[in-house]
Amino acid sequence: MTHTNLTFKTDGAGLYQITREVSAYVRHSHPTDVGLLTLFIQHTSASLLIQENADPEVQTDLQNFFHRLVPPSDDPSMSYLTHTYEGPDDMPAHIKASLLPTHLSIPVIDGALALGQWQGIYLFEHRTLPHTRHVVLHLT
Amino acid sequence: MTHTNLTFKTDGAGLYQITREVSAYVRHSHPTDVGLLTLFIQHTSASLLIQENADPEVQTDLQNFFHRLVPPSDDPSMSYLTHTYEGPDDMPAHIKASLLPTHLSIPVIDGALALGQWQGIYLFEHRTLPHTRHVVLHLT
Amino acid sequence: MTHTNLTFKTDGAGLYQITREVSAYVRHSHPTDVGLLTLFIQHTSASLLIQENADPEVQTDLQNFFHRLVPPSDDPSMSYLTHTYEGPDDMPAHIKASLLPTHLSIPVIDGALALGQWQGIYLFEHRTLPHTRHVVLHLT
Numbered sequence: 001m002t003h004t005n006l007t008f009k010t011d012g013a014g015l016y017q018i019t020r021e022v023s024a025y026v027r028h029s030h031p032t033d034v035g036l037l038t039l040f041i042q043h044t045s046a047s048l049l050i051q052e053n054a055d056p057e058v059q060t061d062l063q064n065f066f067h068r069l070v071p072p073s074d075d076p077s078m079s080y081l082t083h084t085y086e087g088p089d090d091m092p093a094h095i096k097a098s099l100l101p102t103h104l105s106i107p108v109i110d111g112a113l114a115l116g117q118w119q120g121i122y123l124f125e126h127r128t129l130p131h132t133r134h135v136v137l138h139l140t
Numbered sequence: 141m142t143h144t145n146l147t148f149k150t151d152g153a154g155l156y157q158i159t160r161e162v163s164a165y166v167r168h169s170h171p172t173d174v175g176l177l178t179l180f181i182q183h184t185s186a187s188l189l190i191q192e193n194a195d196p197e198v199q200t201d202l203q204n205f206f207h208r209l210v211p212p213s214d215d216p217s218m219s220y221l222t223h224t225y226e227g228p229d230d231m232p233a234h235i236k237a238s239l240l241p242t243h244l245s246i247p248v249i250d251g252a253l254a255l256g257q258w259q260g261i262y263l264f265e266h267r268t269l270p271h272t273r274h275v276v277l278h279l280t
Numbered sequence: 281m282t283h284t285n286l287t288f289k290t291d292g293a294g295l296y297q298i299t300r301e302v303s304a305y306v307r308h309s310h311p312t313d314v315g316l317l318t319l320f321i322q323h324t325s326a327s328l329l330i331q332e333n334a335d336p337e338v339q340t341d342l343q344n345f346f347h348r349l350v351p352p353s354d355d356p357s358m359s360y361l362t363h364t365y366e367g368p369d370d371m372p373a374h375i376k377a378s379l380l381p382t383h384l385s386i387p388v389i390d391g392a393l394a395l396g397q398w399q400g401i402y403l404f405e406h407r408t409l410p411h412t413r414h415v416v417l418h419l420t
Contacts (some may be wrong), residue, residue, distance in 0.1 A: 001313075001314045001316075001407065001420075002314070003314055003387055003389060004223060017416075021373030026269055032141045032308065033141075034142070034278070035141065036178055036280060038141075038316055038385050038387060040385070040387050040394065041230070042394065042397075043396055043398075044398055044399055049238055050184065050242045051184050051237070051238060052184045052234055055223055057222040057223040057287050058223050058231065060223075060235055061220075061221045061223050061231050061234070062238055064220050064221075064403075065210070065235050067223075068220075069209075069349075070345070078268060080341075080344050080348075081341045081344075081345075082337045082340060082341055083335055083337040083340075083341050085340050087248065091341050093337065094332055094338050094342065095342060095345050096340070097331070098329055098331060098380060099239060099382075100238060100239075101241075101242075101385065102162050102330045102381075103386070104242070104243065105178050105180070105182060105243045105245055105385055106243070107178060107180050107276045107278040108142055109143060113296075114276045116181075116182030116183055116184070117182075118183075119182065119183075119184055136387045136389070136394045138314070138316050138387040140141075140280060140316060140420060146365075148362070169413045173281075174282070174283055174418070175281065176281075176318055176418050176420060189378055190324065190340075190382045191324050191378060192324045192374055195363055197362045197370065200362060200363075201362055201363050201374070201375070202374065202378055204361075205361075205375050205391060209349075239379060239380075240379075241381075244382070245318050245320070245383045245385055246319050246320060246383070247283055247416045249283060249416070250348050254322070254416045255322065255412065256322030256323055257322075258320065258323075258324055259324055260321075275415060279419060280281075
């Protein structure tokens with residue numbers, strides 16, 4: 001078993017692909033065996049997600065869907081929210097982080113992540129301002 | 141550690157129970173010990189889900205809920221979607237696959253999956269046309 | 281590898297923090313090594329969730345969001361639901377349990393859960409009446 005911490009800087013809400021960084025860690029740590037990689041994001045206002053890596057429109061559409069499902073807290077439809085003092089993107093970020101994964105587990109086969117052809121790994125930032133995000137990678 | 145790949149054919153959107161196939165793999169691989177089974181679906185338009193296995197109405201209601209939460213892209217409420225060239229069920233399938241699990245981890249105790257009495261394992265297909273779906277099982 | 285079962289009594293819908301009980305198990309089981317803790321709830325009408333542990337308003341807002349996203353089945357907007365004989369909170373509980381995690385995997389580093397500063401572990405009860413909930417903890 002081994003682990004590492006990866007740090008990513010985000011600059012606004014949206015999906016940031018991290019497949020390359022994660023794959024590099026697996027390749028350098030565990031080149032030949034069967035294993036299991038777990039990613040864990042140490043935040044409650046950003047998520048991890050496996051999604052289509054081919055057409056960037058998918059990422060835009062995903063972000064827009066979640067923005068409509070969970071509008072900012074100054075939207076009249078969200079007037080019931082009470083945790084608003086960190087700004088209108090704060091509580092919606094927590095809600096999105098409940099709807100989307102905090103952790104991912106991906107099998108490792110022949111030393112590589114067993115992702116499907118169209119699967120990429122993303123960090124999904126829900127806050128508006130720049131943030132530094134910490135992701136723990138655990139490989140067994 | 142061991143792993144396998146299971147293939148399932150789907151014939152339209154809905155929940156397909158796969159508990160029997162998954163349990164058989166565990167029983168044949170690891171009959172007496174404590175372990176952890178991870179299932180990982182190698183697609184971004186279908187999901188895995190643990191849900192009630194008793195009343196089929198639960199599965200119908202679940203499918204209807206997600207169809208209303210994420211209507212086809214030719215529904216007027218979804219006119220903001222841009223990734224539409226593969227058909228009206230394409231981008232909604234990606235969205236549903238973000239809201240529902242891509243992977244499941246289930247403890248194995250005394251050689252069997254530690255599922256609750258009413259829990260079944262499902263493949264949740266989000267596309268309309270028939271598809272072949274690949275699920276990696278990793279047992280540690 | 282080791283495992284245990286924790287039992288929690290809930291008294292109505294809402295988030296119940298279980299970080300202390302889970303951390304105590306890890307501390308007593310595995311005090312110095314790198315590992316991975318998996319929590320698995322053996323029910324389809326309650327969830328596990330990692331969320332902000334500082335401001336209780338976050339938990340209230342989360343509960344209200346999910347109550348509005350998935351209203352009771354006697355709400356006119358939910359008239360399409362068919363699995364209603366166990367009461368108006370029954371099928372919505374299954375839906376919420378599909379949208380929220382059934383299992384969590386958290387890396388263990390230096391003998392402690394690698395949670396972020398603001399992350400707590402919650403049992404999210406979706407039913408109205410008191411329930412006894414079983415959570416399997418698996419530590420590798």
